[in-house]
Amino acid sequence: MFSVSFEEMFLLEAIMYKVILWGGFIMGVEIFQVDAFTKEPFKGNPAGVSILDRERDDTWMQNVACEMNLSETAFLTRRKDGFELRWFTPTREIDFCGHATLASAHIIYETGLIDKEQTVQFFTRSGILTACIKDNGIELNFPAKPVQKVDLLGLSDALGVKLLYTGLNADMYLAEVSDEDTVKTLKPDLEKLLRLPASGIIVTSASSIGKYDFVSRCFAPAVGINEDPVTGSAHCLLGPYWQGKLGKSELTAYQVSKRGGYIGVKVVSDRVFLTGNAVTVMRCELL
Structure with a gap:
């Protein structure tokens, strides 16, 4: 008598389900x-990435980002000369996101949408951004955003x-503190941060460890992110700031969140x- 194991039955059901999906039902x-910004899974900053086969409306993308519940979900639409790229937090669309751009470039290369020798061009709210593969990871070309000294x-x-x-660029504040331990042990009052006129607060100090030049943490409760694990966009402020303080244009940074992440910075x-580097940890299908 013919019989199948539970595992075989499960696999058969999965195959049949895929046939239904592929069949257009x-x-x-x-x-x-x-x-x-990590070589290890479950470290760095997680981002959602969806490469769309057609344009979707803003409400749909916002609902998907809310469902993903990550600091950012990136939506890509193929164009002749690159990709339109938009970023959504769980609560709103934003103008600029570093780690979700890195995640997008990683998926484009990993899935073979373009050759690894080519440069990816993104069309975004912050202008044209590019990414290319280097020996030590994917290099992102972003605008520098130097801060101006202010008191908040x-x-x-x-x-x-x-x-x-304390310095400011647009609505992002940068605050330098005395040492690395202060950055690591910081316990901000998120309710008070939420009342400040800022989309994000970057806290930084020089590093006491020779492995990197400076450390940081980033808080953004105003856009639904209490603490961002690794914030690429923040380093567009941090790079010029520490270039001026340390007198060097190539720096190594570490964001000392619970997950942590390394970023190479060149001004x-x-x-x-x-x-930075990136690791795919999940691939799923939204029905």
Whole structure:
């Protein structure tokens, strides 16, 4: 008598389900989850990446980002000369995101959408951004965003530490503190941060470890992210700042969140080149 094991039955059902999907009864949208600025899964900053076969409306993309519940989900639409790229947090669309751009480039190369020798061109709210593969990872070409010194009433109280410097670019604040341990042990009052006129607060210090030049953490409760694990866009501010303080244009950074992540930073004129690695941890289908 013919019989099948539970495992064989499960596999058969999975195959039949795929046949239904491929047959057109249910059309799915493929979504990847990628850990960015790390070589290890479950480290760095997770981002969702979806390469769309057609344009989708804003409400649909926002609902998907909310469902993914990651700091950012990236949506890519193929164009003749590159990809349109949009980023959504669980609560709103944003103008610029570093780690989800790295995750997007990683998926484009990994799935063979373009050759690894080619440069990826992204069309975004922040202008044209590019990515290419280098020996030590994927290099992103972003605009530099140097800060101007300002005083923000209430920031020191909200962070619970003394600040050596505060600077601003657009609505992102950068605050320098005395040492690396202060950055690591920081326990900000998120309710107080939420009342400040800022989309994000970057806290930084020089590193006491020779492995990297500076450390940072990034808090953005105003856009639904209490603490971002590794923030590529923040290094467009941090790069020029530490270039000025340390007198060097090539730096190594570490974001000391619970997950942590390494970023290579090179400042050239009005551009910041960020280099990082990424790991695909999940591939699923949204029905």
